[in-house]
Amino acid sequence: MDYLLHIAILSSIYSLAVLGQNYASGYTGLISINHGAFMGIGAYAGAILLKWYGVPFPVAFLAAGAATGLAAWLLSFPLLKLKGDSFVLVSFGFSFIAFNLFLNWRGLTNGALGLKAIPGPELVNLLDNTKIIFLAILLALILITLWGLHKILQSSYGVVIRATRENQKVTQIAGHCTDSYRRSVFVLSGVITGIAGLFLASYISTIDPTLFNYHLSVLLLIMAILGGLASLKGSIAGATLLIVLPELLRFLGLPNSILAESQQISYGLILILLMYYRPVGLFGTYKI
Template identity: 40%
Template sequence: MIISAYQTHIFILIFIYIILAVSLNLALGYTGLLNLGHVAFYGIGAYTSALLAIEGMPYLAAMIIAGLFASVFGYLLVTATDRLKGDYLAMATLGFSFVVYSLLLNLREITRGAMGIPGIPKPSILGLTVRTNDQYLIFVLLICAISVFIMYRIVKSPFGKLLEANRDNAVCLRVLGKNTFGLKYKAMMISAFFAGISGSLYAHYITFIDPTSFYISELILILTIVIVGGLASIKGSIVATAVIIYVPEILRTLDLPSSVLGPVRQALYAAILIAILMLRPRGIFGKVDLE
């Protein structure tokens, strides 16, 4: 491999977050679903996949079930919040992620609570085990490419145009004979499915998960990525993921103690988020406003 072990690690994270960010953009940017609960789907996917794989399920099956399980929650969330709009919808979806977080923390018999789940096996597909990080990078790149390709096809298809139409004017779309509730739940399920997949990739890469990985600081990170890249822009989300995950790594050259490095990075993400909202709310490649 031509890149250092550390860079391999960063690239793996970038590809995982690309899936996560693009899937959030599908719901938030393309469909106009104000979902601040995306991080919960990510967590549900990570836990489902980890627990199933520990029980001995083959990795691919565990990963896909993780995605499907997350998308079931996506369906439930859309059904429950269908009547809400604007910041109330945003708060309800945020509340949903708090509920999931507190369940991960308290269903100790299943999730081991705050102790987290250690020893998550590395993926093994058709007898081949992904052992080294270099191999994992290739694996993650492959899954990322497939996921982004599928989401790209969806948003460019006539179905994707309906999603955008729903964001722009749902009433007008309904009098054209389209079931906008159907569109919303399909979009949310796809979005949650890929969030679940990326959660699975994360869990089996880090091999240890606990509830704090799926809480507000993660939410801030992916919101920052999507808003910096621009709503309704897959290209924007990809570029922004790479930049926002990679650039703070420069902080490592400052030789800060590791207990300070984490908070500095988090504060930086939050500062970028506020700055982009104030200076360029449409992000780098976005053409749509967040309403």
């Protein structure tokens, strides 16, 4: 039961992060490979406050969102001037910059040693099984995010941001300042992913820069594409599938001599097959 709860919590954390990624990449067409860095900024901002300043969890929650929002806002100025491949490459570059900041700003992040013994939300101590409360908080947050994003996407604002994805020029001619729309989407998507980062930090209670290198940014985008771009339930499905899949492979009963290598190969093979047969992802409607 504890193991299932553990998988459910990790899946929920990544679902939340992928909701942020998909809001930018799926609905607005901002194919960014930097959300792993946003997750890291949220994780470090929250963890530093929780561990070194002993702030209550809700304060760390707000700070993680604010720090990531600020980073996304600043990044949006150079990034949103670019299109297509240049956008993707520069966003990827930001992943490296953020990783190097986590690694080298030793006074703040403790460098390569990372931060250990990060406290969780105070609420989790209400029950003996702290994992159930942790999961409940996360699920509530995911529901609120789903509801909020659904409302946004249904509104006239939501129609405009999807229009910018299809054709930015036409949307501008229609009288919309597409840059402001895209910037606001990018910031909110960063905030959501940053908060997921805080939950990851307080759940596993130990973080270091290698957790938030470019691999994570690529993983979040793969989760969004696999679940389906421009699909909220696809975000949750993609994240859950890629968290559950490696765990499932632990049960294959392979011989010890080839166990680890076979797991990695199977993981890659399953991803290739899934993308081959479902290029728009599990629930996707939009293809890059």
